[in-house]
Amino acid sequence: MNWFRHLLTQLGVLTARPIAFVIFAAYAAAWVAFADKFPDWHSVATLATWAMTLFIQRAEHRDTQGIHAKLDELLRTHAAARSDLTHIDDEEPEEIEKAREEARKAD
Numbered sequence: 001m002n003w004f005r006h007l008l009t010q011l012g013v014l015t016a017r018p019i020a021f022v023i024f025a026a027y028a029a030a031w032v033a034f035a036d037k038f039p040d041w042h043s044v045a046t047l048a049t050w051a052m053t054l055f056i057q058r059a060e061h062r063d064t065q066g067i068h069a070k071l072d073e074l075l076r077t078h079a080a081a082r083s084d085l086t087h088i089d090d091e092e093p094e095e096i097e098k099a100r101e102e103a104r105k106a107d
Contacts, residue, residue: 016061
């Protein structure tokens with residue numbers, strides 16, 4: 001099960017990369033080129049939904065990376081901060097939730 005969680009996390013990261021947009025454009029072009037007729041509105045809605053999902057994923061990834069960079073800087077400069085937290089974003093979401101719960105219990 002652990003490999004599956006890791007796969008899902010990596011897939012989410014990959015969908016925020018520019019190559020995801022290239023794959024989407026190639027798929028959309030192939031869909032139009034090889035369709036028997038011009039795609040109907042259902043096809044267009046499906047492509048629009050997929051495109052918007054990629055745009056939202058990209059924006060969320062950018063925002064998250066910006067927040068992490070800021071937090072890493074604060075952790076690096078604050079003397080009382082725990083240094084092990086600077087790499088917690090490399091963990092799976094479930095592991096991060098577990099670490100946060102343990103920190104809450106310690107307070």
